[in-house]
Amino acid sequence: MKKAVLFCPSRVWGGIEKNVLLRARFLGEAGVKVYVILLKGHFADRFASLDNVTVIEVKSRGGDFNLFVVANYVKILRKIAPDVVFAALKKDWWLVSLASRIAGVDRVVLYLGIARRVKSPIKYFVIFRLMKSILTVNSDSLKNEMLKYPRFFDNHNVFRVYNGFDLPVPEEEPLDFRAMLNLPPETVIVGCAGRFSPQKGYDLLPDVLAELPDNIHVVHVGEGEFEGEIKAAINERPESKRIHFLGYQKNMPAFFKGIDLFLLCSRNEGMANVLNEAMSHGKPVVSTRVPGSEELLAEGKYGVLVEVNDVEGLSRAIRQIVDGEKVYHAADLREWIRQEFGLQRMIRETNRLFFEPEQR
Structure with a gap:
């Protein structure tokens, strides 16, 4: 053996x-x-x-x-x-x-x-x-x-x-974030997932949301040694009421199925597992142009790439997806992940x- x-x-x-x-x-x-x-x-x-x-x-x-x-x-x-x-x-x-x-x-x-x-x-x-x-x-x-x-x-x-990654089974029940957080039906749910670290760029979230309509909210899952520090800085901003930290989430397929799109705002990566997972669930993604993301998104064919720390670019990319200016079909994203990753x-x-x- x-x-x-x-x-x-x-x-x-x-x-x-x-x-x-x-x-x-x-x-x-x-x-x-x-x-x-x-x-x-x-x-x-x-x-x-x-x-x-x-x-x-x-x-x-x-x-x-x-x-x-x-x-x-x-x-x-x-x-x-x-x-x-x-x-x-x-x-x-x-x-x-x-x-x-x-x-x-x-x-x-x-x-x-x-x-x-x-x-x-x-x-x-x-x-x-x-x-x-x-x-x-x-x-x-x-x-x-x-x-x-x-x-x-x-x-x-x-x-x-x-x-x-295995392609997730379609039968998985999504998390109902609107009910969980008592949000209106028209709320757009942007998902983030990963450990709390300056590398992940979560400190940018208030500035990203400041450029977006009030019905756009962020839900984040994850833990990490910088959790207290990052949360404290975000909670000083008025946009914090639209940022929801949910901690460790065991059922990640339900998390991904419950969001409308996924945001990776990292300053550095190798290849972000969470970006791959989101695409395998057929979710449109916005990602900073960090190592690995160009390959996962085929230089923008399967998602929006934005330069690192470009808050305005991240906001614009989210809005383009929400407004339907950029459309990524779930079946195409899943097939791309299945074939290549x-x-x-x-x-x-x-x-x-x-x-x-x-x-x-």
């Missing part, structure tokens, strides 16, 4: 963590024995029902030179003897790569979901040239960004695997990357 260890010792739940959950699920369903490394007390319940998946909780993720964490990782990996190790978080690249090499694991795949500056050249050189770890990214634009550092990366150690493609490419090195 093939074995894979997925490292994701995170304290927050967002797109990367969902990506690990998805990979654990489809690998386990395919008969791979999967072990997921999580921080003690964080998210183990979300993996509990998956086939062939075992959660191992650790007390600390450590720092770059935490010998106790390295020793613990080496002990875990030697006991499991996996075919592949996957580290989902950039903070873990060094320790996971080092522990894997000490434990004798030949294949180490590190995930990057958003463009980062190379701050530690020596560390990157050791990880990707000396220890020969592999980098996987979720968009061509992100791959091209990393290839700008030829001292560390080339086409032999950087691979793009698109995030994949479906789950089966992600499964094939992940299996090839993890278990078929001669095919890479």
